[in-house]
Amino acid sequence: MGDISGAREELDRLGAALRAQLVELITDLTPGTGLSLLFLDAPTVVDWADPPRYHYSGLIRGQRPATVPAADLVERAAALLAAAGWEVGTEEVEAGAVVVTGHRQGNSIEVRVSGRSSSVMFSGQTPALALSGPGEFRRPDPVRTPETLTPGYVLCYECDGLGACPECNGRGRLSNGHICPECNGGRFCPICRGAGQLAVSELSPFQRTYYPELRGAPE
Ligand SMILES: [Zn+2]
Ligand SMILES: [Zn+2]
Structure with missing residues (x-):
């Protein structure tokens, strides 16, 4: 494989550090928040340059306990991040909301506390x-x-059995980064929906024209 030596390990290490810090913040500041929605299990594609670049990212909403004023929560968030070695900033944004930011080893965290x-x-x-x-x-x-092939099936005329979208090779995007017009980013061949084959009995008359060998065969 052509993996850049150690890149995946480095990304996984950064992702684990990010997750640990987010979990600490969330359980401390908004206890009771369901952490299962914090999607940080696998890296996702940031852009489809060649080579594509990946990151871990997560977003989750919690509820400030009624007993804690917003200003106190902002202060506590900043203190927790600073204590863990993050470079901390706070910024007041629209409608009295305050954003606490943290940066560490390339990772970044935002805690946005609503004023309303x-x-x-x-x-x-x-x-x-x-x-x-x-x-x-x-x-x-x-x-x-x-x-x-499954008996009674033919190779999909669109993808020739590939299953993945033949236009983008299953990337969902073209090399210029645009969403693939054939699969609309879905990655699968839109004709066979990823199966690579089509049932002869379900071919439309139009689709049968792609298969000269079926001419004269029973429909
Ligand atoms: Zn197909
Ligand atoms: Zn495609």
């Missing part, structure tokens, strides 16, 4: 890292070949 409601938004992200060298995105293997 008890809502507290926590968000964080790691820096974006390339996990492979340029030009290493590979066309995936086809999900069906003439040898592995």
Whole structure:
């Protein structure tokens, strides 16, 4: 594989540090918040440059306890981050909301405390890292070949068994970064929906024209 040596480990380390800090903040500042929605389990694509870059990012809403004034929560958030070695800033934004920011080793965290409601938004992200060298995105293997077709099926005329969208090779985007017009970013072949094959009995008359070998066969 063409992985840049250690890049994935470095990204995972940053993601774990980010998650640990967010969990500490959330459980301290807005106890009772369900942490299962803090999607920090796998890195996501930031941009589709070649090579694509990945980061971990998460966003979750908590509720400020009724007994804690907003200003106290802001102070506590800043103190927790500073104590853990984060570079801290606070900024008042519109409608009396205050944003506490933290930066550490490329990671960033924002705690947005509403001035109008008890809502507290926590968000964080790691820096974006390339996990492979340029030009290493590979066309995936086809999900069906003439040898592995289900009886009564034919290879999808659109993707030829690939299953992935044949226009973008399953990336969902073109190399210029635009959403793929064929699959609309869905990554699957829009005709067979990823199956790579089509049931002969369900082909429309139009679709049958792609298969000259079916001419004269019963519909
Ligand atoms: Zn297909
Ligand atoms: Zn596509």
